Amino acid sequence: xxxxxxxxxxxxxxxxxxxxxxxxxxxxxxxxxxxxxxxxxxxxxxxxxxxxxxxxxxxxxxxxxxxxxxxxxxxxxxxxxxxxxxxxxxxxxxxxxxxxxxxxxxxxxxxxxx
Amino acid sequence: xxxxxxxxxxxxxxxxxxxxxxxxxxxxxxxxxxxxxxxxxxxxxxxxxxxxxxxxxxxxxxxxxxxxxxxxxxxxxxxxxxxxxxxxxxxxxxxxxxxxxxxxxxxxxxxxxx
Numbered sequence: 001x002x003x004x005x006x007x008x009x010x011x012x013x014x015x016x017x018x019x020x021x022x023x024x025x026x027x028x029x030x031x032x033x034x035x036x037x038x039x040x041x042x043x044x045x046x047x048x049x050x051x052x053x054x055x056x057x058x059x060x061x062x063x064x065x066x067x068x069x070x071x072x073x074x075x076x077x078x079x080x081x082x083x084x085x086x087x088x089x090x091x092x093x094x095x096x097x098x099x100x101x102x103x104x105x106x107x108x109x110x111x112x113x114x
Numbered sequence: 115x116x117x118x119x120x121x122x123x124x125x126x127x128x129x130x131x132x133x134x135x136x137x138x139x140x141x142x143x144x145x146x147x148x149x150x151x152x153x154x155x156x157x158x159x160x161x162x163x164x165x166x167x168x169x170x171x172x173x174x175x176x177x178x179x180x181x182x183x184x185x186x187x188x189x190x191x192x193x194x195x196x197x198x199x200x201x202x203x204x205x206x207x208x209x210x211x212x213x214x215x216x217x218x219x220x221x222x223x224x225x226x227x228x
Contacts, residue, residue, distance in 0.1 A: 032214065042220070043204070043218055043219065043220040043221050044158075044204070044218045044221075046215065049215060088155075090157055090158070092157075092158075094214070101146070101208050101209075101214040101215075101216065102146075102148055102160055102163055103148075103158075103160070103216065104160070105150075105157030105158040105159070106157050107156060107157050108155070108156065108157050110155065
């Protein structure tokens, strides 16, 4: 069966510090991968998605970046965090050839920028 | 283009009462429709999905939803609420314009009173 991991689970970082969040998927190949952010009391905001190694699409301009160095690894990064980067970050995957692209979400990372 | 509207950011019911969470969508093609549930500080979990075929879809935890094309709706119901159903529920649509990226509603928080 497929599983998706995210770490760390929680993170407290000062403004201006770098960020690296990691997501890995097991039990499937060639997944579509996604990064979402949830601000407190708000819905899901799609940040990045990827259909393959090195292929990243950005949905919103921001000081975050994403990379996919391996087929089942997706990394979210920032060189300098802002207060507004605080939130709940979710990684998700979907089967490449499912046809209807249901998504499977990781447990999330709670980021607090102080 | 595709969009999702979830009516009511909060829905409050008594334990044992009917649960009805509303979702209306906009799509230029026959849509794929999903309901996800999110418990506090966790990722989203797929409750049920409509792709093709039978318009009444049954999901996990006793939930079901009916696709009504004429009303562009995909409301989520459960005959009898349980305390453990308290969570955030998200409706999503994909497929319009060949897009595999789902569009999520803003979510509805279900509150269950004893």
